Each structure stands twice: as structure tokens, then as C-alpha cells.
Amino acid sequence: MQRILSTELPRYAGQQVRLAGWIHRRRLLKSVAFLILRDAAGLAQVVATGAAVRRQLDALPEETVVCVTGTARANPVAPGGVEVVDPAVVPLGDPAVPPPVDLYRPEPQGALPTLLDHAPVVLRHPKLRAVHEVAAAAVAGYRSTLDGQRFVEIHTPKLVASATESGANVFALDYFGRPAYLAQSPQFYKQLLVGVFERVYEVGPVFRAEPHDTVRHLAQYTSLDAELGFITGERDVMAVARDAVAGMLDEVGARAPAALSTLDCPVPEVPAEIPAVHFADAMELLGEPADTPDLAPAHERWLGRWARREYGSDLLFVTGYPMAKRPFYTHPDPARPAYSRSFDLIFRGLELATGGQRLHRHADYVAALAARGETVAPYQSYVDAFRHGMPPHGGFAIGLERFTAQLTGARNVRETTLFPRDLHRLTP
Amino acid sequence: MQRILSTELPRYAGQQVRLAGWIHRRRLLKSVAFLILRDAAGLAQVVATGAAVRRQLDALPEETVVCVTGTARANPVAPGGVEVVDPAVVPLGDPAVPPPVDLYRPEPQGALPTLLDHAPVVLRHPKLRAVHEVAAAAVAGYRSTLDGQRFVEIHTPKLVASATESGANVFALDYFGRPAYLAQSPQFYKQLLVGVFERVYEVGPVFRAEPHDTVRHLAQYTSLDAELGFITGERDVMAVARDAVAGMLDEVGARAPAALSTLDCPVPEVPAEIPAVHFADAMELLGEPADTPDLAPAHERWLGRWARREYGSDLLFVTGYPMAKRPFYTHPDPARPAYSRSFDLIFRGLELATGGQRLHRHADYVAALAARGETVAPYQSYVDAFRHGMPPHGGFAIGLERFTAQLTGARNVRETTLFPRDLHRLTP
Numbered sequence: 001m002q003r004i005l006s007t008e009l010p011r012y013a014g015q016q017v018r019l020a021g022w023i024h025r026r027r028l029l030k031s032v033a034f035l036i037l038r039d040a041a042g043l044a045q046v047v048a049t050g051a052a053v054r055r056q057l058d059a060l061p062e063e064t065v066v067c068v069t070g071t072a073r074a075n076p077v078a079p080g081g082v083e084v085v086d087p088a089v090v091p092l093g094d095p096a097v098p099p100p101v102d103l104y105r106p107e108p109q110g111a112l113p114t115l116l117d118h119a120p121v122v123l124r125h126p127k128l129r130a131v132h133e134v135a136a137a138a139v140a141g142y143r144s145t146l147d148g149q150r151f152v153e154i155h156t157p158k159l160v161a162s163a164t165e166s167g168a169n170v171f172a173l174d175y176f177g178r179p180a181y182l183a184q185s186p187q188f189y190k191q192l193l194v195g196v197f198e199r200v201y202e203v204g205p206v207f208r209a210e211p212h213d214t215v216r217h218l219a220q221y222t223s224l225d226a227e228l229g230f231i232t233g234e235r236d237v238m239a240v241a242r243d244a245v246a247g248m249l250d251e252v253g254a255r256a257p258a259a260l261s262t263l264d265c266p267v268p269e270v271p272a273e274i275p276a277v278h279f280a281d282a283m284e285l286l287g288e289p290a291d292t293p294d295l296a297p298a299h300e301r302w303l304g305r306w307a308r309r310e311y312g313s314d315l316l317f318v319t320g321y322p323m324a325k326r327p328f329y330t331h332p333d334p335a336r337p338a339y340s341r342s343f344d345l346i347f348r349g350l351e352l353a354t355g356g357q358r359l360h361r362h363a364d365y366v367a368a369l370a371a372r373g374e375t376v377a378p379y380q381s382y383v384d385a386f387r388h389g390m391p392p393h394g395g396f397a398i399g400l401e402r403f404t405a406q407l408t409g410a411r412n413v414r415e416t417t418l419f420p421r422d423l424h425r426l427t428p
Numbered sequence: 429m430q431r432i433l434s435t436e437l438p439r440y441a442g443q444q445v446r447l448a449g450w451i452h453r454r455r456l457l458k459s460v461a462f463l464i465l466r467d468a469a470g471l472a473q474v475v476a477t478g479a480a481v482r483r484q485l486d487a488l489p490e491e492t493v494v495c496v497t498g499t500a501r502a503n504p505v506a507p508g509g510v511e512v513v514d515p516a517v518v519p520l521g522d523p524a525v526p527p528p529v530d531l532y533r534p535e536p537q538g539a540l541p542t543l544l545d546h547a548p549v550v551l552r553h554p555k556l557r558a559v560h561e562v563a564a565a566a567v568a569g570y571r572s573t574l575d576g577q578r579f580v581e582i583h584t585p586k587l588v589a590s591a592t593e594s595g596a597n598v599f600a601l602d603y604f605g606r607p608a609y610l611a612q613s614p615q616f617y618k619q620l621l622v623g624v625f626e627r628v629y630e631v632g633p634v635f636r637a638e639p640h641d642t643v644r645h646l647a648q649y650t651s652l653d654a655e656l657g658f659i660t661g662e663r664d665v666m667a668v669a670r671d672a673v674a675g676m677l678d679e680v681g682a683r684a685p686a687a688l689s690t691l692d693c694p695v696p697e698v699p700a701e702i703p704a705v706h707f708a709d710a711m712e713l714l715g716e717p718a719d720t721p722d723l724a725p726a727h728e729r730w731l732g733r734w735a736r737r738e739y740g741s742d743l744l745f746v747t748g749y750p751m752a753k754r755p756f757y758t759h760p761d762p763a764r765p766a767y768s769r770s771f772d773l774i775f776r777g778l779e780l781a782t783g784g785q786r787l788h789r790h791a792d793y794v795a796a797l798a799a800r801g802e803t804v805a806p807y808q809s810y811v812d813a814f815r816h817g818m819p820p821h822g823g824f825a826i827g828l829e830r831f832t833a834q835l836t837g838a839r840n841v842r843e844t845t846l847f848p849r850d851l852h853r854l855t856p
Contacts, residue, residue, distance in 0.1 A: 040578065065817045094790065158633050180854055198468035205632065
């Protein structure tokens with residue numbers, strides 16, 4: 001008999017079925033034993049009245065993997081309205097050692113460090129698993145949106161000869177006797193590849209030797225990068241970023257409805273045009289000095305509430321960040337050269353994405369580096385490529401873990417990373 | 429006016445159009461100038477007769493980025509049967525410095541090291557670009573196939589506390605004062621996550637400090653990993669691997685027909701069941717001693733030809749590799765314990781994928797490590813997880829660069845990597 005999933009049970013009422021999964025919970029009463037079986041799709045109730053099966057279940061602790069054959073029977077109080085009766089239970093491995101954290105409780109029990117220490121097993125908790133099902137759906141939506149706008153997926157080197165963004169916060173390693181670094185972003189490569197494919201995206205790990213121990217920083221995270229050529233300004237990039245986020249949310253709704261319901265987390269609407277506020281105007285709203293160089297987390301939270309109030313939107317673009325705090329490849333705003341053609345996308349008060357138009361003329365790169373007192377040498381092959389014809393272009397990067405955290409209400413990006421890496425954590 | 433792509437020209441015959449792209453080639457004749465414009469989609473011919481435009485083109489070398497507005501006119505000898513006449517040309521940047529390798533020649537000129545040195549620009553060559561369009565389509569097909577079989581996409585740590593596969597060929601780095609390594613594969617994580625999601629896949633970089641300078645090894649490559657639980661043996665894994673490869677080839681055909689035609693590379697048929705030969709039988713066919721521990725590249729090539737001849741198949745599974753050469757987590761064949769429940773998938777004579785059933789009982793892990801004289805300590809959290817109930821499971825990994833090389837006829841995996849990393853190469 002073919003195995004079916006727990007969620008398929010309702011279709012089989014009255015029939016013989018075969019389930020397989022983990023013993024999520026046993027309740028061994030005097031004359032009846034209830035077994036809750038967990039599989040990838042959900043939970044199923046199995047009811048055993050025979051003495052032999054009850055004795056057998058007595059010796060099979062929670063998390064033991066079993067195959068259950070029995071009869072599907074309607075029962076309005078069982079999950080999905082159908083349970084399995086007269087079961088034959090066959091273990092598919094040894095009886096499990098009960099996990100360090102009970103997985104059958106409605107909420108995962110334990111402080112975050114404990115949960116992370118035991119992630120290989122604790123992630124099985126339906127509420128923890130659901131977070132990552134949401135993340136997987138979001139990435140699928142990101143890709144399908146960009147595929148539909150003729151972006152080409154790329155895979156770029158994670159081992160690089162010089163730091164991408166700045167010399168700080170970079171992991172160094174020995175590369176066959178030479179110094180190398182872990183890429184902090186695919187920034188240079190995605191720009192260069194606009195010269196090849198016009199529109200590219202990459203979903204991959206980026207590395208930051210982040211010395212700060214905060215709820216929103218990780219040493220490795222998944223960056224959803226995109227870059228596109230032949231733009232007329234940062235607005236074209238913002239339009240694609242808007243579509244990407246909308247596509248992510250749509251796909252979460254379409255592909256992970258069960259996870260959303262497990263997490264009790266509605267998917268927000270994305271306006272056809274996400275409201276945008278210029279950095280200078282944001283400073284005025286915030287009552288901060290006009291020469292404030294960047295937004296602090298508290299500013300972002302305030303602006304998130306403001307966007308909600310003013311526009312009914314969970315998303316807000318802040319545009320025109322001061323050049324001073326943006327990387328050298330940032331395109332200035334010709335009308336207000338102290339400000340840039342860049343943006344951040346704020347999702348419920350947290351910076352989710354950063355992007356903007358980049359420089360595309362070789363001479364501008366040389367000048368921008370000189371103005372910062374930097375030499376071209378560490379960026380030579382990147383800067384040289386701009387001699388050979390590059391269109392006006394721009395792009396953005398979305399942090400997957402932050403996106404998932406803001407969507408699911410997680411307070412710490414570690415909750416939205418399968419096996420987080422930070423200042424203190426290199427295992428499991 | 430909205431920009432159109434070169435391939436859309438035929439739909440606009442008789443109308444005003446706007447193209448944008450790179451000056452691929454100019455031919456400046458006495459009374460007429462031909463401009464071949466290259467964009468992401470292909471090439472378009474622009475014909476200029478006015479003296480002013482011809483003078484302008486004279487100052488715009490190959491690779492300059494331009495916007496061209498003009499009239500689309502049918503011309504049977506132009507690419508796509510339509511050209512642009514009476515053009516107005518607007519440069520979108522400075523005149524380009526001609527690239528180190530001419531991109532307009534039908535074949536990329538230059539030895540592989542030269543092409544790789546200048547990859548940021550040389551990849552623009554239509555034949556080089558096409559290879560990566562094929563790769564992108566293949567990855568999309570891999571994902572959609574597994575998505576359709578309820579796999580969940582995962583993102584696992586690339587920074588790990590101990591070597592995954594063996595202590596050799598691993599990149600070491602300083603991780604906030606502690607030793608860490610770059611993951612050689614997501615093997616342990618994907619297995620652990622079978623306990624969470626039942627079926628998982630990951631597309632991501634893996635790292636090998638590969639001391640050999642061969643045409644089939646890289647220090648970083650893109651691994652298409654999958655792992656699934658509740659299997660009855662390695663045949664279930666092989667069936668998924670077959671579907672994944674078939675899905676990759678289908679999507680290449682569907683999504684990248686222009687690239688395939690540029691490369692003159694047909695997509696092979698995948699049999700509903702890929703032929704399989706047991707390792708022991710392969711040794712007999714090859715006339716090698718029965719105790720040969722592994723296949724050499726020459727064996728794989730011979731078997732590839734044999735499969736073509738015997739079964740008309742470009743793909744062949746070799747099953748039951750000797751345990752001696754397989755990693756400790758490999759499941760032995762209970763009927764022939766010197767052989768394993770593992771397989772390689774050979775594509776046109778090259779190992780493309782490796783997979784098999786894994787151990788799933790804690791006691792088996794402890795015994796397997798002891799038998800190899802290894803301690804559990806370096807693998808503690810991985811091995812411990814098997815105490816807590818893991819189903820029979822297995823998986824496989826496909827090397828994207830090898831797949832693309834075998835499909836497109838590239839002789840070196842460096843030709844199918846955007847920016848390869850090897851013993852000698854860390855840039856660009």
C-alpha cells in the first residue's frame with residue numbers, strides 16, 4: 001500500500017491507509033491509546049484499543065519513526081476530521097531517545113540558546129518548521145517574479161581576493177598560500193554581469209564577520225540579490241524590488257498556507273506603488289538635524305509606524321540617503337549631489353532591502369574612489385570592466401532572514417535561520 | 429517610447445522602435461554604416477546612411493552602450509528578417525575601450541586562461557553567455573521538479589566547526605578567534621533536515637581546497653543537493669535523481685532554446701528508467717579485478733560509451749560501489765555488505781551525481797565510525813540527532829558545472845563557471 005500524508009486522510013475515510021512519520025505524542029489510557037503521528041504535512045490521530053498495540057506503543061517513545069497501517073474513520077474531533085483505527089504499527093528504526101525539548105507542546109519550550117543548541121531536533125516542532133516553510137516559499141516567489149522579468153540566475157564566487165564592501169567585518173582565510181576573503185556580497189559580480197545578461201539575480205550566502213551581537217545580525221545570511229541594466233534611475237529598481245517582495249508574499253500565501261495558519265500570521269498587502277519618502281523629508285518628520293547621516297533602528301521603527309498610519313502600508317521606501325554613508329559605487333542624485341539615488345525598503349519598521357542606482361562610467365569610479373582616499377588597485381578588475389561599456393544600472397539586496405522574521409513576527413533573525421552563525425555560535 | 433528587445437523586432441516591421449544595447453560590431457562603408465547591436469536577447473542590424481550618424485558611429489567603438497531609435501524594416505538578410513533604418517543613436521555612457529578579446533567574432537578568440545582573466549567582459553560573447561543561460565535554466569528545472577515532489581528548499585551553514593567529508597581538502601579560517609572550515613557539502617545538514625521536512629534540497633556553493641589542477645575540479649562549485657526520507661532503498665533516491673535530471677534538461681529546452689541553438693547542442697532524452705549496472709558487474713565488463721575499489725575516469729568514459737551502445741542512453745547509473753571508498757554514513761547492502769547502497773550517475777562518461785541510502789540508526793553511526801578508527805567527537809551533534817528518530821533516507825548531489833559542461837560539450841568545468849576558483853585562480 002502506498003503511504004499517504006496526514007493531510008490526505010480526509011479523502012480516505014472508510015479505507016485502509018498507510019501513514020508514516022514520527023510519534024509526536026502518545027496518550028496511553030486504560031482501555032485505549034491515542035497516538036499523534038507527525039509527518040511533513042501535519043498531524044494525524046491514531047487510536048489503538050488492542051492490548052498488543054498498546055503494549056507496543058508503551059515501548060516507543062516520542063520521536064520514534066513508525067509506519068502505521070489501519071482504517072481511516074471519520075471523527076469530528078480528530079485533526080482533519082478523520083483518524084486511523086485498528087492500527088498496525090511498525091517501527092522504522094530504534095525506539096527514540098526523547099528529545100531535549102518536548103516537541104509536542106503547543107509552543108516550543110526553552111530559551112532561544114537552548115533551542116538553537118538543539119536545532120537538529122527542535123526544528124521539528126511544527127511552529128519552528130513552519131517558519132522555514134514560509135522562507136522557502138518566499139524564495140520561490142522571489143525567483144519566479146524575477147524569472148518572469150527576464151532576469152538570469154547567477155552563481156558568483158564566495159572566495160574573493162579583496163573585501164567587497166569595506167575592509168571591515170570580513171572573514172580572512174588561507175587560499176592555497178594566498179590571503180583570500182569570504183564575499184560580503186555579490187555586489188561587484190552582479191554589476192559586472194549586467195554587462196553580460198542585463199538582468200541578474202542570485203540567492204546565496206553572504207558572510208559578515210559581524211562583531212555585534214544583536215537580534216538582526218548574523219555572520220552568514222541568505223541574500224536575495226538583483227541587478228538590472230538600462231534603467232533611467234533608482235525608481236526602476238524600486239519597481240522591481242516592489243514586485244519581488246509582492247511575489248514573495250504571494251508565493252508564501254499560495255505555497256505555505258498551512259505554515260501561515262500554524263504561525264497565525266497574515267500576509268500583508270503590497271500596494272501597487274509602495275509609498276516613498278526622501279531621506280531629507282524623513283529627517284524633518286523625525287525632527288532630527290538635517291545633517292544626520294543615516295537612519296537609526298529607532299528611526300526605522302518610527303517610520304514604519306508612520307507609513308502604517310499615513311498610507312496603511314507595512315512597506316515604505318526611504319530614498320535619497322546621504323552619499324556620505326553609502327558605498328563608493330553609489331550614484332549621486334545630480335540635482336542634490338549630497339544625496340544619492342539609493343533607497344532602503346523598510347518592512348514593519350526594519351530595513352529589509354537596500355538598493356539604488358550605481359555609477360556606470362569608468363571615470364566616475366576613479367573619481368569616487370579618489371574622493372574617499374582609496375586607490376583603485378583593490379578593485380582593479382571590477383573598475384576596469386567599466387571601461388568596456390556598461391549601461392546605467394542598479395539593484396538591490398533583500399535579507400531573507402529579516403524578511404521572514406518581519407513576516408512571521410520573530411523577534412530575532414536567529415529564529416528564522418536553520419542553523420545560525422554569529423559571534424558566539426559555530427555549531428550545530 | 430518603450431525599449432524593445434532585438435528578438436522582438438520582427439513584430440514591429442514598419443514601426444518606430446527603440447533598441448538599447450552594446451555596439452557588437454560596426455562596418456563603416458563609404459555610403460552606409462552597418463551597426464550590429466547586441467542586447468540580452470540577441471543581435472539586431474541597424475543601417476545608417478546619413479553622414480552625421482556615420483560620423484557619430486566612427487567615434488563609438490565596439491562595446492559602447494547606446495540607445496537606437498529608428499524604423500523597423502523587413503530585410504530577409506538581417507538577423508530575424510528585420511533591421512532598423514534611419515537610426516538616431518544616443519550613447520548611454522562614454523565611448524568604450526575595445527575589449528581585450530574581440531567579442532564580435534563567431535568564436536571567442538584566445539586560450540582559456542586569457543578568457544578567464546578577462547571574464548567580466550569576455551562573458552558577453554554570445555557563445556559564452558549562452559552556456560550560463562543553459563545553467564540557469566537547468567537549476568530552475570531542478571528546483572521545479574523537486575518542488576513538485578514536495579521537497580523544501582533549505583539554506584545551510586557554509587561555516588562549520590569540523591570538516592564534513594574528511595579532514596582533507598578543506599579551507600580553514602579564523603572564526604572570531606576559533607578555527608572554522610568552509611563546508612565541503614551540506615551533507616550532514618540535509619540529512620538532519622530530513623528529520624524536519626522529510627524532503628529537502630539546496631542549491632549552493634560548496635568548497636574544496638582541491639590540490640589537483642584538472643579539467644573537472646574547482647575550489648568552489650555549485651552543488652545541487654537533495655535528501656529524502658521514508659525510502660525503501662537507494663532505488664527511490666535514484667528515481668528522484670532521474671526526475672531531477674530530466675527536469676533540468678526539459679527546462680533547458682523550454683527556457684533556453686536560443687542558447688541551445690547558439691551552442692548547437694541538442695538536449696538528450698532521459699529514459700523513464702535510466703539503465704543501471706552494479707559496480708561488480710561493471711568491473712567484469714571492464715575486465716578489471718573484482719577488488720578494484722573505485723571507478724577511474726577512463727572507466728567512466730568506457731561505461732558511458734557502453735550505455736550509449738547497449739541502451740541508447742547518455743545516462744547510466746553505477747550502483748553498489750564498494751563500502752571501502754564511500755563515506756562513513758553510507759548504508760551497506762545487507763545482501764552483500766562489502767558493497768553499498770550507493771550510486772553514481774554517469775552522464776556521457778563523466779560522474780555527474782553521487783548518492784545513495786544513508787545509515788539512519790544511531791548505533792550504526794557509532795559502529796561505522798569505530799570501524800574506520802574515527803571518534804564520534806567531531807561529528808557529535810550530527811550523530812546525536814540519530815538518537816531521536818530518523819527515517820530511512822538517502823539523497824544525492826549533482827555538480828552544476830559538470831552537468832552544464834557535459835550538456836554543452838565544454839571540455840573544462842572552468843568554461844561553465846562564471847568566475848572559476850582553482851589552485852591558481854582567485855580573480856577576477
